[in-house]
Every structure is written in C-alpha cells, then in structure tokens.
Amino acid sequence: MNESILIVEDEQKIARVLEIELEAEGYRVSKANDGLQALELYRTGEWDLVLLDVMLPGISGIEILRRIRAADAATPVILLTAKSSVEDKVSGLDLGANDYMTKPFQIEELLARIRAALRQRLVPAEAVSAGLVDGTWLLAGDLKLNETTREVIRSGKSIELTPREFDLLSYLLKHQRQVLGREQIVEAVWGYDYYGDTNVVDVYIRYVRKKVDTGFASELIHTVRGVGYVLKEAQ
Template identity: 75%
Template sequence: MNNESILIVEDEEKIQRLLELELEYEGYQVVKASDGIEALEAYRSGKWDLILLDVMLPGLSGIELLRRIRAKDSYTPVILLTAKGSVEDKVSGLDLGANDYITKPFQIEELLARIRAVLRMRATAPAAEPEAEEWLTAGDLKLNEKTREVMRGEDEIELTPKEYDLLLYLLKNKRQVLNRDQILEAVWGYDYFGDTNIVDVYVRYVRKKLDYNYETPLIHTVRGVGYVLKDAK
C-alpha cells in the first residue's frame, strides 16, 4: 500500500476527478488544486512526494508555478500534464526542472507507471532536503532575496523592481535611520540625476502596499532626516 502524498494541480474537473479516484485507489494521499494561486498555497502548506502539474492553469500558469517551486525546492518531483503538440511548454518545463511530462489525452496506466518511476528515482537518490529559505524579516514582514517573494502576514505583496530594491535596502538596514541621499545612491545609483523627491514618492508607494491591510506601519519618517524601517509593535 502506498502512502506517498501527491498534489494534483488541474483545472479540468473531469480529469481532476479521474486522477483523484485512480491515485486514491492506488493508495496515494491526494490533495487537489484547481488554479495556480490555490496550488501555490497548497504547495507552501504541505510536504509533497510528487506534484502533478497541468501547464494551462488560470491565475498562475503551470510554468510560472514550476519556476517558483524550483527557485527554492529542487527536491520535490514534478510531472507536467501538457497539451498535445505543446513542444515549447515541454522544453520550458524540463529546463526549469520538471522530472517528466505526459501529453493529454493520456492512458491512466502510463501515467501511473511514470509516477512509480519518478518516485523510485526519488527514493534511491542521495538524501536531500529542499534548500532552506532565508528571509529578511521585520515583525510580520519577510522578504526572500532568492525568490524575490515579499510577504506581510499571510499576504503576498507584489512590488515593482524598484519598489523591491527600496524595501530590500531598508530591510538590510533595519532600525537604522537612512537619509534620502543614502537611499538614492543605494537604490538608484550614484549617477542618478533625477529629482531627489523620487525617494519620497517610492517610499509612499511601498508604504501603501505594505500597510494596505494592516494598522501598524513599518516604514517611519524621521523628520528632517529620512526614513527608518522598524519591527511592528
């Protein structure tokens, strides 16, 4: 009897139900997700022996989801479910670290055989664990430099590249009062010749996103000097 856990990421209800029934019959522990966002949350909240990942998903594509998984986890096996003739998806998926793929429509016996083969390879591979995530934190705010993820509480914060750079610099200098010239040079570069008010503008942008659902601000103005990022109290 199998006891491996498998995350099924598939938005077509009939295929999802078929996979669930067949895998549970084989003894696997199954959890389902119907879109990319739901799948990302399920991936983060569990520990999986294998992920069956459809490429065409609403919310977040299977390829983008695989990219986010592989940015911090090279260990969990992933089998892609791809459309017939989608060579680009297959190549992209394999380049990003997918272990295998199967083309729709497929025979369930072939998929089960591929699952068994991938799980055997995983079992005989040298012991390894997913790379530890390294987060910069300030209270309920955390930022992962490797994956460029920014979270506040349970909320993922979407930042532009320059907003991210600004927040990263403030976090790396947490509890230090930074004047506008320091921030300007670190984030925009010493050869920036634009308006220095750009610092105030971007601090306002970042604050709005960080504090949207929260009462306690993280970035504080030090009047006449600049800004400081401190743990929320």
C-alpha cells in the first residue's frame, strides 16, 4: 500500500492522530492546517485521496472542494466536519465530495471509508484486458462513463447523475458482467456507515435505471434474484 493522502485539518491534535493512524496503515501522508496551504500542497503534489475539514482558517473546506472539483473530478475527497445536519451533508456531497464524516468519529470507521473510496476509483485489470476501458472512458455497449470529467453518455445522449448515482454506475461498470451482492455494493459505494442497510442499493439502482436504461433499446442493469445486480449487455 503506497497511496498518498492529504490531510487538511486545522486542529493539530486531530491532524496528528490521523497522521499516525494512516501511516500505521501504510499510507503516505502530508498535512495542511489552513486553506491556503492546502491548495498549495494539492496543486504541487499527487494525491490518491484528500481528507478535508470544512471549517478552516483562510479558505473554507467547501471552497477548497469547489476548486478541486473544478480541475479534478476523480480524486476522492472525504469531508471532516463538526456539523451534523442533513443539509450540510447533502450540500457537501452535491458539491462532489465522495463521503462525509462528522466529528467525533471512530478511526476504524474512517479507515473503512478511506478503503472504500480508494477501491471505488480503481479499474480492475480484467476490465482493461476485456476491452471495457477506452482511455478514460468505461464502456458497456452504447453507454460510456468518464471518471475524469464525470460525464455519462448513452447513444450520444448526455445523462445527468447525482454524485452517488455516478459512483454506483461507475462501480457497476468497473465490475460489469460480475454479479454483485447488495452488501458488496454497499461496502464499495457507501462505505462503513451503511453496513446492514442494503435497501439503499435497491433505491439507487432504481434511480440509475430510470436514467440509464429507460427509453433506450436495451437494458444494461439486471437484477439477479436473491443475490443482487449485474451490468451487462444483452446477449
């Protein structure tokens, strides 16, 4: 494990604990304690994931998130904040955050969410060798998804997805032709916080199907009764 993580946190004790725990897990870590330093480190380094506090001196975490997403749609960002309202969480996710942790949190939960976010961004080697990846596009029939620009196109038509819908479709495309159980999907797309709550998978599959399959010549997302779902072209 050599993934690099940027910690953006102005509370020195929290930042130090995160640094120790992440380095113990094998990650390479750098820290920034204000918004300006965070942007400088982000622009001059290569990061696999960013842990971003919302309340920062100088430039807020939300503004940093906006600037990151303006140039980079792929790097996972997990927000750290003392705010706990549903509105704050939805706002952060809608701006492109991959996940959201409310302080205080358990380090085991944060580590699980980091692992899930890092897994989500990887394309399996089998997908590459099977011709399911073309440059930065993931392909399935007339459907293609670009993780860098976060574009989704089917039969030449652009499809608008929410961040979570995009992550779900991306995961299905990366593992297409594989039958994926609900627990497996929850762990990869939603992370630790949703363990045991697989109903959320069914809800979001319905959302994505409505946008990606409805009105097109063939269905790509299929239900495997009693198991889960699979994305594949019709035979």
